[in-house]
Amino acid sequence: MEDLIVSSSSSSSMLSSSQENPATTLQQKLQYILQTQPQNWTYAIFWQTSKDDNGRIFLVWGDGHFQGITKHKVHKSGSHPQRKKVMRGIQALIGENPDGYGPVDGDVTDMEWYYVMSLAQSFSLGDGVPGKAFSSGSLVWLSGENQLRFYNCERAKEAQTHGMQTMVCIPTTNGVLELGSDDMITENWNLVQQVKLIFDSSGINGSSGQIISFSDIGVVTGFQEEEAKAKK
Amino acid sequence: MSRSAMELDFFGMEKKLSPPPKPSSFERRRSFRDIQGVVSKINPEVLKTVIANGSFGLNKSGSVPCTPKEDTAFPSLPLHDSTVRQNCDPKKGTETAPMTIFYNGMVAVFDVSPDKAQDILLLAEEEVKKPAESSDSKVTSDQKNILGTLNGDFPIARRQSLQRFLEKRKERSNMVEPYGCPNKHFNFGHMIFS
Numbered sequence: 001m002e003d004l005i006v007s008s009s010s011s012s013s014m015l016s017s018s019q020e021n022p023a024t025t026l027q028q029k030l031q032y033i034l035q036t037q038p039q040n041w042t043y044a045i046f047w048q049t050s051k052d053d054n055g056r057i058f059l060v061w062g063d064g065h066f067q068g069i070t071k072h073k074v075h076k077s078g079s080h081p082q083r084k085k086v087m088r089g090i091q092a093l094i095g096e097n098p099d100g101y102g103p104v105d106g107d108v109t110d111m112e113w114y115y116v117m118s119l120a121q122s123f124s125l126g127d128g129v130p131g132k133a134f135s136s137g138s139l140v141w142l143s144g145e146n147q148l149r150f151y152n153c154e155r156a157k158e159a160q161t162h163g164m165q166t167m168v169c170i171p172t173t174n175g176v177l178e179l180g181s182d183d184m185i186t187e188n189w190n191l192v193q194q195v196k197l198i199f200d201s202s203g204i205n206g207s208s209g210q211i212i213s214f215s216d217i218g219v220v221t222g223f224q225e226e227e228a229k230a231k232k
Numbered sequence: 233m234s235r236s237a238m239e240l241d242f243f244g245m246e247k248k249l250s251p252p253p254k255p256s257s258f259e260r261r262r263s264f265r266d267i268q269g270v271v272s273k274i275n276p277e278v279l280k281t282v283i284a285n286g287s288f289g290l291n292k293s294g295s296v297p298c299t300p301k302e303d304t305a306f307p308s309l310p311l312h313d314s315t316v317r318q319n320c321d322p323k324k325g326t327e328t329a330p331m332t333i334f335y336n337g338m339v340a341v342f343d344v345s346p347d348k349a350q351d352i353l354l355l356a357e358e359e360v361k362k363p364a365e366s367s368d369s370k371v372t373s374d375q376k377n378i379l380g381t382l383n384g385d386f387p388i389a390r391r392q393s394l395q396r397f398l399e400k401r402k403e404r405s406n407m408v409e410p411y412g413c414p415n416k417h418f419n420f421g422h423m424i425f426s
Contacts, residue, residue, distance in 0.1 A: 027396070048389075061381075064393050068404055090378055091398060116397065119390045120377035 029198050030065040033179070037191060041181045042067055042164070043115050046199070047123065047130045048175040059123040059130050062175055066115045083108040087116070111182060114162035121155070128155045130176040133169035140169040141187045172199040 030044045048062030087108055108116075123131035129151065133140045142148050148160035148167060159167050159180055166181040170192055177195050328343040331352070344352065381390055 061390055061393065063389060064397075066397050066400065068400075086374070086378070087398075090394065093379060112397075112401070116378065116394070117374050119393065120374070120381045 026063045027065065030063060033177075033191075033195060033198065034065055034067045036194075039181065039185045039188070040067075040183050041179050041185075042111055043180050045115075045118055045178045046175055047134075047178060049134070057125055059134060059176060061119050061121070064115065064118065066112065080108060080113070083113055090116075110162040111164070111180075114159060114164070117158075129153045129167065129169045130155070130178055133171045134176045137171050139171070139192060140167075142167045143184050143186055170195045170199075172196065175199075 026046060030046060034041050034044050043064060043066045045064040046062040047059040049057050050060050052058055084107070121128075123134075125131055125135040129140050129142070132153070142151055142156055143166040145160055145165060148156045148164065151157075156167055163182050164180045165184040166179075168179045168191075170177045170179075172195070177199055179191075328345050329349070331342045331344045331349050333340045333342070381387070
């Protein structure tokens with residue numbers, strides 16, 4: 001993987017504008033990852049590093065994208081009227097225009113609830129799945145209910161009880177990307193490579209890392225697959 | 233503290249000023265019988281609830297209070313013990329006032345703080361509720377977490393994420409999807425292999 005040669009072409013790149021707001025770029029990265037995977041991932045959360053008052057690093061909500069539930073599955077989340085109340089309260093608090101999104105309709109599913117509750121979470125180094133991934137620098141891939149339940153982490157257990165069957169934490173330069181799915185998805189190295197390419201700031205251009213051509217990413221990973229096939 | 237209305241002092245409040253060292257077993261039996269007579273006419277569930285939530289429930293677990301810390305050498309009758317402590321609690325600092333309860337032909341008077349009085353009244357208004365599913369209390373604590381973070385550090389990113397989430401949720405609920413998930417590969421798919 002270290003031998004990858006990436007040419008940052010200036011052609012058809014969505015993000016080549018230097019005035020791009022970094023937060024928007026992060027969101028676009030999240031959406032890109034979710035939408036280009038053949039498997040169905042329910043959400044992606046980027047946990048960003050930050051420092052507390054004592055200078056200790058911890059992980060906090062950076063941005064997230066909730067892709068949603070695959071339609072062919074019926075999720076028995078049950079009715080939780082309390083959740084709707086909370087959502088409406090939150091909606092009012094962030095000062096939403098009532099004409100904009102309208103009231104919160106329908107039941108809040110387990111997975112949606114899990115995603116919203118994640119906003120309030122933070123992890124110190126080594127704490128929880130994201131914290132462990134970041135402090136060890138290595139990937140955590142939990143697939144299947146049992147792995148989630150017995151990983152010795154509250155967040156993994158909560159994910160499982162809220163409908164997830166797979167949870168992945170990939171450490172990057174300035175944080176951790178967490179992906180979750182209600183499907184059982186086995187370890188997929190392609191995905192990890194893509195994430196590293198997109199989220200690691202030292203990877204592509206060496207500069208701010210903001211300027212990425214998505215068209216190149218696809219070519220690069222395709223190249224990898226061909227190499228692998230050739231070796232067989 | 234005598235009142236015109238008939239009042240049963242079955243909690244022994246009159247005695248609180250000079251607690252006897254050790255009532256003889258005879259006295260004990262007699263007062264116990266009196267109390268028994270009254271108590272037996274009250275719905276035990278209501279009585280338990282009232283006691284647990286009234287000022288007598290000075291220990292937080294809500295159980296009928298057990299022996300006080302001071303060595304009063306009082307008998308272990310729970311109804312008796314509580315009266316000694318009631319007005320001695322220095323921590324509370326809130327004013328207590330008498331609360332008279334008429335129930336099914338019986339009358340009882342308690343000295344309660346305003347908070348406790350409100351609790352008792354609320355309790356009486358609602359039926360004794362089935363315990364709500366434990367997830368509800370978790371929901372409210374979760375809510376507090378979220379609201380706290382929206383006002384605390386890093387509020388902007390969270391707010392934006394929330395707004396985006398709600399927006400998308402609305403879109404999803406409005407969307408008609410006869411062909412499955414049209415969003416997939418919509419925005420970026422054509423970009424990959426250009």
